[in-house]
Amino acid sequence: MARRDCRRRPEVECRDCELFGICRVAGLGSIDDSLLDEVVSRRCPVAKGERLLIPDTPFRGIFAVKSGAFRTISHIGQSDRVINFHFLGELIGLETIEGGHYLHTVEALEESSVCELGFAHLHRLGPRLVQFQEQLIQAMSRRMLHDQQICTLLRAQNSERRLAAFLYSVANRLNAGREPASEFRLPMRREDIASYLGLAVETVSRLLTQFSQRRIAELRGRNARILDFDSLCTVAGLNLRVGRAETEHPVKQL
Amino acid sequence: MARRDCRRRPEVECRDCELFGICRVAGLGSIDDSLLDEVVSRRCPVAKGERLLIPDTPFRGIFAVKSGAFRTISHIGQSDRVINFHFLGELIGLETIEGGHYLHTVEALEESSVCELGFAHLHRLGPRLVQFQEQLIQAMSRRMLHDQQICTLLRAQNSERRLAAFLYSVANRLNAGREPASEFRLPMRREDIASYLGLAVETVSRLLTQFSQRRIAELRGRNARILDFDSLCTVAGLNLRVGRAETEHPVKQL
DNA sequence: CGACGATTTGACTCTTCTCAATAAATGTGG
DNA sequence: CCACATTTATTGAGAAGAGTCAAATCGTCG
Known part of the structure; x- marks a missing residue:
């Protein structure tokens, strides 16, 4: 079975992560890396089956998948449904920025890790906040397009x-x-x-x-x-x- | 037939428009209204059946429905599909911010009007740009949630x-x-x-x-x-x- | 090895689609 | 304002697709 190599769990390079533009704004060109560290907490491990988010908990920030994969489960109505999968480099939690609370269960499908972009200390970005927002808007727009395609698929x-x-x-x-x-x-x-x-x-x-x-x-x-x-x-x-x-x-x- | 009154076409109040937060940032408290006018062009009429947007044209900005209603049609595959309706106060074009081009056909279902938020002159907002983008992020997040619910519905x-x-x-x-x-x-x-x-x-x-x-x-x-x-x-x-x-x-x- | 969960397969049912025909609504020109 | 043409909406009958229930098989993990 030379199929074994499918099993390895690659980490995504920062340059292929959807947070890249965002991290770059915060981190690149800064004298010290501390600014980036204050805003992005890097590569937190999440065990298989462990839940990264659960509904009705207060919004703290968004996440990017560094390794592994996740599923988002919605609990609308009586039956739970998988409404999203998140692979390497993809963002989690964009739809909850406005509401102030996480709404779904997000669960690791395998041994995974994420970077968290906390929203509490964004002001520390100072003048870079504009660029940060710009990047976020781009990422959100991209994601909306993707979601639309899923809808089209389902139709x-x-x-x-x-x-x-x-x-x-x-x-x-x-x-x-x-x-x-x-x-x-x-x-x-x-x-x-x-x-x-x-x-x-x-x-x-x-x-x-x-x-x-x-x-x-x-x-x-x-x-x-x-x-x-x-x-x-x-x-x-x-x-x-x-x-x-x-x-x-x-x-x-x- | 006392049902006739259903036919009137109300205009949405600015305060009930999804652009409101955005317009407020640009317009309120400013000495002159000219700033708002430079960024938002107000209440352009669109005739029934007329297309507000067509695919592959360069992105200029997003729109809010002031009166009437629209449908968005996707041309993926061989058959066209309606992928969205836009009612009073709702935003059009969010998913195209990143790509640089409009992707779908957006068509007025009846006599309508829109406000256009041009992206070309956003820099004129100066220090208010941060607040503006904040509002936009909120609106996009809200919309993503809505789209997710549509997906759930379709599943x-x-x-x-x-x-x-x-x-x-x-x-x-x-x-x-x-x-x-x-x-x-x-x-x-x-x-x-x-x-x-x-x-x-x-x-x-x-x-x-x-x-x-x-x-x-x-x-x-x-x-x-x-x-x-x-x-x-x-x-x-x-x-x-x-x-x-x-x-x-x-x-x-x- | 054995147990449990995940996956596949089969038989049958029910929903939704397709095709076809009719009815209603809308628009147009006289 | 009315008659006609055209689009839009409803209804019916039959076929195809996908769901459900039940059973068998496969895989994984102790």
Whole structure:
């Protein structure tokens, strides 16, 4: 089984972390590193299954995943649902900045670590606060776009498409901004995937065996291998759109 | 037909607009109003069917709906989908701040008007920029929460729940932060609703007649009347969750 | 090895979609 | 203001997709 190397847990480089721009503002070019240290607490370990956040606790700051992976669980209604996964370099807690409280459970799927960006001492950034905010706004905007795409995915009724798009997305996100991985280890259970995609576990399972038969992707347990990226994209409906004439209505002149 | 009054098109008060905090930072307490005028261009009319934004045009700023309503259409894959509606006081374009280009088509569903917050001249805000960005971050965070709730809605498989939650949401949003309206006029077609909820038009139509029979809500054409808010919430799965205190901050509506 | 949880598979049911036809609403020109 | 054309909405019937329940298999960890 030369598949073992999928198991190693890489740490994300700071330059591939979504906090990078933010940390750079706080840290780079400063005479002492102490400013950065006051605002960002670095690389706190989180054990597998441990909860990083629980609902209704006061907002303290946002987090970036340094190693490992997390899932966010929403407790709306009677049943819990996985509403997000967080991979290397991604930010956690952006949606809670305004409300003053964390709203969901965030739990480590494996041995992980995070950097925390505390909001209490932001004023110490002084004149750099503007740049910091700018970076944050960029990150939030980026994330909103991503969330929109998830919504679009969930609206595209059929389950095949959802799962294909999910696999494609994970292959891309698993190593933080680099080329999509064709072979990787999934940190979450089938049930998490199903919950996230709004499907039944059995449906996910059946689709996976089907993908395997069609030589699109192969999952043995949590070891995943993408066999045919093109087909995967096609099934996911991520292909190039056809040229569209959009002349029906006048466009507001800005 | 004493239902006619549903047709009037109210303008949103500045204090109920999501730009309010932002405008206040720029405008209030300033000796001259000219600063605000340089950053926010106010109440531009947009005709019904006219497009406020089209994809791949350079980002200039964000918008707030002053009157009327809009829909955002995504062109991913082969079929277009409605991915958002924008009602009084709500912001448009937040997800495009980072990318530098608008990505979707935003179209007026009826005679509308918007305020535009241009990003080109933000530096003129000078020291107020920090407060401005703070406000923007708040607004974005709020919106992310809302989008997450939409996602949760879309994951909750059954169509009945989706439509009920949608109606509830519209009743709440239609008059910008005030009490939910029990009688209102829907600005969008059934097809838009279906697209937004990831359902077939026929399903929406069938559910609506069913809601009418169960005396939950009644839609004659675009005139809507909520007959039983409690039932609507129950069907939408929005009922009080067990054992959770949620009194600290207002519950975000869908 | 054995137990427990996770995953897969099968059989059946129910929901939602699709296609097709009709009905209602809206818009247009005379 | 009315008749007609066009879009939008509703309804019905049948098919496909996904869910549920139940059982079997696989994997992991003590």
